Amino acid sequence: MKKVLMPLVMVAVLALVPFLGVQYAGLSYLFGVIIPYTAIVVLLAGFLLRLVDWLRRPVPFRIPTTCGQEKSLEWIKYDRFESPHRFWEAAARVLSEVFLFRSLFRNTKAELHKDSNLAYGSHKWLWLGGLAFHWSLLIIVLRHSRFFFVMVPGFTEFLDHADGFLDVTLPTFYITNAVVLAAITFLVFRRLNDAKMRLISLQTDYFPLFLIAAIVVVGILMRYLTRLDIMPVKDQMLRLVNFSFDDPGEIGTLFYVHLFLVSVLAIYFPFSKLMHAGAIFLSPTRNLCNNSREKRHVNPWNASIKFKTYSEYEDNYRDKMKKANLPIEKQ
Amino acid sequence: MSKYVPKLSDLKKEFDEKPSVLKGNYSVQEWWDIPVEFRDGNWCFPGKPEVLEDLGFANPRKWAATDENWQLPAGWQKTISDGLQSRLKKYRSLKLFLDSCVRCGACADKCHFFLGTGDPKNMPVVRAELLRSVYRHDFPLVEKILKGFSGSRKLTEAVIKEWHMYFHQCTECRRCSVFCPFGIDTAEITMMVRELLNLIGVNNNWILAPVSNCNRTGNHLGIEPHTFVQNINSLVEDIEDLTGVAVEPTFNRKGAEVLFITPSGDVFGDPGVYTMMGYLLLFHHIGLDYTISTYASEGGNFGMFTSNDMMKKLNAKMYHEAKRLGVKWILGGECGHMWRVVHQYMNTMNGPADFLEVPVSPITGTRFSNAAATKMVHIAEFTADLIHHKKLKLDPKRNDHLRTTFHDSCNVARGMGMFEEPRHILRNVCNTFHEMPEDTIREKTFCCGSGSGLNAEENMENRMRGGFPRANAVKQVKDRHKVNSLVTICAIDRASLPPLMNYWNPGVSVYGLHELVGNALIMQGEKKRTEDLRENPMAGFEDGGDDEE
Amino acid sequence: MNTVLAKFLESNKKAILQQWLDCALALFPEKMGYSTPVAMVLSGALEKILSGLGKSENDCQEALDDVTRILAVQNFPPSKALSIFLEPKLILRDIMMKTTVAGTLTQEVQEAFNSRFDRLTLEAFDSYMRHREKIYQLKVEEGSRRMYMALRRTEA
Numbered sequence A: 001m002k003k004v005l006m007p008l009v010m011v012a013v014l015a016l017v018p019f020l021g022v023q024y025a026g027l028s029y030l031f032g033v034i035i036p037y038t039a040i041v042v043l044l045a046g047f048l049l050r051l052v053d054w055l056r057r058p059v060p061f062r063i064p065t066t067c068g069q070e071k072s073l074e075w076i077k078y079d080r081f082e083s084p085h086r087f088w089e090a091a092a093r094v095l096s097e098v099f100l101f102r103s104l105f106r107n108t109k110a111e112l113h114k115d116s117n118l119a120y121g122s123h124k125w126l127w128l129g130g131l132a133f134h135w136s137l138l139i140i141v142l143r144h145s146r147f148f149f150v151m152v153p154g155f156t157e158f159l160d161h162a163d164g165f166l167d168v169t170l171p172t173f174y175i176t177n178a179v180v181l182a183a184i185t186f187l188v189f190r191r192l193n194d195a196k197m198r199l200i201s202l203q204t205d206y207f208p209l210f211l212i213a214a215i216v217v218v219g220i221l222m223r224y225l226t227r228l229d230i231m232p233v234k235d236q237m238l239r240l241v242n243f244s245f246d247d248p249g250e251i252g253t254l255f256y257v258h259l260f261l262v263s264v265l266a267i268y269f270p271f272s273k274l275m276h277a278g279a280i281f282l283s284p285t286r287n288l289c290n291n292s293r294e295k296r297h298v299n300p301w302n303a304s305i306k307f308k309t310y311s312e313y314e315d316n317y318r319d320k321m322k323k324a325n326l327p328i329e330k331q
Numbered sequence B: 001m002s003k004y005v006p007k008l009s010d011l012k013k014e015f016d017e018k019p020s021v022l023k024g025n026y027s028v029q030e031w032w033d034i035p036v037e038f039r040d041g042n043w044c045f046p047g048k049p050e051v052l053e054d055l056g057f058a059n060p061r062k063w064a065a066t067d068e069n070w071q072l073p074a075g076w077q078k079t080i081s082d083g084l085q086s087r088l089k090k091y092r093s094l095k096l097f098l099d100s101c102v103r104c105g106a107c108a109d110k111c112h113f114f115l116g117t118g119d120p121k122n123m124p125v126v127r128a129e130l131l132r133s134v135y136r137h138d139f140p141l142v143e144k145i146l147k148g149f150s151g152s153r154k155l156t157e158a159v160i161k162e163w164h165m166y167f168h169q170c171t172e173c174r175r176c177s178v179f180c181p182f183g184i185d186t187a188e189i190t191m192m193v194r195e196l197l198n199l200i201g202v203n204n205n206w207i208l209a210p211v212s213n214c215n216r217t218g219n220h221l222g223i224e225p226h227t228f229v230q231n232i233n234s235l236v237e238d239i240e241d242l243t244g245v246a247v248e249p250t251f252n253r254k255g256a257e258v259l260f261i262t263p264s265g266d267v268f269g270d271p272g273v274y275t276m277m278g279y280l281l282l283f284h285h286i287g288l289d290y291t292i293s294t295y296a297s298e299g300g301n302f303g304m305f306t307s308n309d310m311m312k313k314l315n316a317k318m319y320h321e322a323k324r325l326g327v328k329w330i331l332g333g334e335c336g337h338m339w340r341v342v343h344q345y346m347n348t349m350n351g352p353a354d355f356l357e358v359p360v361s362p363i364t365g366t367r368f369s370n371a372a373a374t375k376m377v378h379i380a381e382f383t384a385d386l387i388h389h390k391k392l393k394l395d396p397k398r399n400d401h402l403r404t405t406f407h408d409s410c411n412v413a414r415g416m417g418m419f420e421e422p423r424h425i426l427r428n429v430c431n432t433f434h435e436m437p438e439d440t441i442r443e444k445t446f447c448c449g450s451g452s453g454l455n456a457e458e459n460m461e462n463r464m465r466g467g468f469p470r471a472n473a474v475k476q477v478k479d480r481h482k483v484n485s486l487v488t489i490c491a492i493d494r495a496s497l498p499p500l501m502n503y504w505n506p507g508v509s510v511y512g513l514h515e516l517v518g519n520a521l522i523m524q525g526e527k528k529r530t531e532d533l534r535e536n537p538m539a540g541f542e543d544g545g546d547d548e549e
Numbered sequence C: 001m002n003t004v005l006a007k008f009l010e011s012n013k014k015a016i017l018q019q020w021l022d023c024a025l026a027l028f029p030e031k032m033g034y035s036t037p038v039a040m041v042l043s044g045a046l047e048k049i050l051s052g053l054g055k056s057e058n059d060c061q062e063a064l065d066d067v068t069r070i071l072a073v074q075n076f077p078p079s080k081a082l083s084i085f086l087e088p089k090l091i092l093r094d095i096m097m098k099t100t101v102a103g104t105l106t107q108e109v110q111e112a113f114n115s116r117f118d119r120l121t122l123e124a125f126d127s128y129m130r131h132r133e134k135i136y137q138l139k140v141e142e143g144s145r146r147m148y149m150a151l152r153r154t155e156a
């Protein structure tokens, strides 16, 4: 299938570029300094611009999707998080989406029961896979912070230990590496396995999955197979953090591949669906209180329209209204 | 009937040309390669030229969806893309929803139209992609550089046809939005695309005719004031025949405490009128000081299915009339999309309603602080409060001939969040109430399949397909608990569920909630009641039967 | 109908049903998933038809109705919809060629099966048409329900 192969080829080519570039063309400065800087600028600026771009558009109406009882009569218990009434309740609703993927947890699938009656059973695999994927990703990113500080921060140490508690290999084996690969495998197979998913998936859906998988695989190879020397890497990262444009030292080529793919991901991020990471905080169906009858929501561009007034109506129907003994304003 | 029957020769041709089961080649590569086919039963008649002229809408002409040439106005591509641009500027929701979908597929099998038709373009995510693909083409991002990478495509007439088909196979029910991890609401996208389509005269008569009626006469059905009054008066006579009680509604009366507004279907159609009788009995029972307006005589708002401006225009009458009559607050009848408008749009669009007071129930003294700004209370909230304070004399046995289940209407469920009040009422006015399966009620309720102005007769097959998941859930309680009554609080439901039940579950009738209230109310000075409001015999109250009264 | 046939159907029910259901689901624009309500109802009904088949005096009417009720409102023509009743013959032939039991099914039994399905196809056609007519009837009824009060006034 073209739409799966194309992104796969693209990732492979992207991985090859720095390999050739550094190994044969000696472009370590380009791949070690210029591209990472560019990438980080594009990521930060792009992300910010996209956010600002969204934020400057008004939210004309208060349209939360209510997934639970509204606050109405006092003796009826309302659902704080599915039909929030106060700001902090709406905030909790959004955060539960961000950290727990609450709406995905609701996922159902129709199922046939023994008595040939149809029921909609819960279907939690996507939720689980998605959660595993994102949380591992987050922990991996946080773990990497040890490369960016001279003194390794305490929480990074903690993560390191917690993540590596299965101390079976040398260097320590991280659970998250395995989890993230398993989760990506699941997410890709999920797209291939089901007719519906095959149909809705685009190249741009496979691409980030393959790209992230490639980053992880290269990272693992670096760590366990080629036993990359960490110190020059850390030196280089520290230099980058300190806005230094010095030449990188001697580092294994594989590292450049890793760094380049991360750079590609960073550049790709603001222009793609990966911006869902920002969008989820702004979604008007989730982050607004369901209290539009209690407090007036103001629409900044409230369109002015002309409607048919009562007096026009009475002018049209005065005789008929009189006949029906309806009170009228003008005789 | 001949009009709707497909011609044999056409069928033969189609059978020969189309990929078929027997040939085993049903699977297509990409969704945009699947052709769009209008055939009887899957599209609604377009707006009549005179209706469009009356409304001042674009491109009035005679046409049909099955035409080869849709006579789109010159420069329509620009109209659409400018229209899209300006809406993207005005609605953060639209921009966000177009930008942030990850195509995770969580919404795919949640849409009743997809479940009922199996048509992949009825998956909410694909429905949104119909617009998104054009948006991506028009608003180039880096993704577009890599052609084919992100599935973008040009805006062509074929795309317009596709939009017309599939944005009129979405009932704006928001079920998909419940399951989407980002809350992407395909209903919002449908509303925007319908606005765009209206800009170039691609439309639906079943929506536009009521809009024009409502604009002219004050209600969708185009009932003029004297007829409106006559109708209600004949219901008053019916009530007197049945119960011996003379209820006395007033019309356009200044100085009443409450203005009551309900969808005109309740005044005109069967079985809505029985719900109306229920309201009238209730108001009489508690001695409410209320009036009904012939000008603001429509609770529903088909403008919502046309454009937000039209929604605002039709809705404006409510406050305008409340102000003129000098009432304290507004009470609203049972309706779905009416309440989406009232709850989420009215005060923003046509408020602030400073001339009204915070609603207080004159009977119980309850202050409806949840409606403090909009100043409009839902009748189910109002009645639930009355029952909670034991202000109603009810005999639930009078509904013993009904074994009920409750259909949550999409808009009330997912656009307002009212679940408990109607259930509280239902439990108090009847003895047998069984819920449908858990994943088909409350916020996960299935649409009737005819919402958002799709309940045109010519669209019947589509409606039967779209309503299938709902009907199937009813069938389960019918089989398991012998349920014979589907109770609902929506005027579109009252119109569209009867045929749906008749087709899939014969033997199940459709009731408005306040019809059951009306049955159960023990009115002061009533005569012995043996029949319900539909003049059906009540179980255990037969003439000469031994009831305890 | 015939105990040999009944036995054969019983032991191959699962395979036949699966293939038959696949054909039915493939009628839909993109093959309908197994876990959709439509597939559920179809699978239940097809099973009832099949298990009723081997027995004598079987009445599959209700199950038949369930199937045609779904087919009659779909976007495809009757010829295509009813083609699913032609499938079982082919499926049966396929299965018999593969199984050893095949030998025990005589020509006669096969013909009985086929003629039973021919009859079923005709019955399905009737049932399909009944549902089509129901649709027209619904349209008329709906119109008059909508105009209920107007009609009442003109009658009065």
Ligand code: HEM
Binding pocket: A097, A098, A099, A101, A104, A126, A129, A130, A131, A133, A134, A187, A188, A205, A208, A209, A274, A276, A277, A278, A280, B102, B104, B181, B182
């Ligand atoms: C605020 C942070 C984020 C939240 C709440 C979030 C949430 C989600 C959710 C709910 C999904 C859909 C379920 C799934 O397919 O797993 C998803 C998909 C996805 N997310 Fe995130 N995400 C976040 C950040 C990120 C980041 C930083 C990345 C990548 C660098 C990322 C990459 C992806 C990818 C690739 C998918 C698609 C998975 C697939 O194709 O099946 N997300 N995200």
Ligand code: SF4
Binding pocket: B100, B101, B102, B103, B104, B105, B106, B107, B108, B124, B125, B179, B180, B181, B182, B183, B184
């Ligand atoms: S659930 Fe939301 S993010 Fe997932 S495919 Fe549907 S609309 Fe897109």
Ligand code: SF4
Binding pocket: B110, B111, B112, B113, B123, B124, B127, B169, B170, B171, B172, B173, B174, B175, B176, B177, B186, B187, B190
């Ligand atoms: S709003 Fe309802 S009808 Fe429209 S796509 Fe979503 S689930 Fe389907």
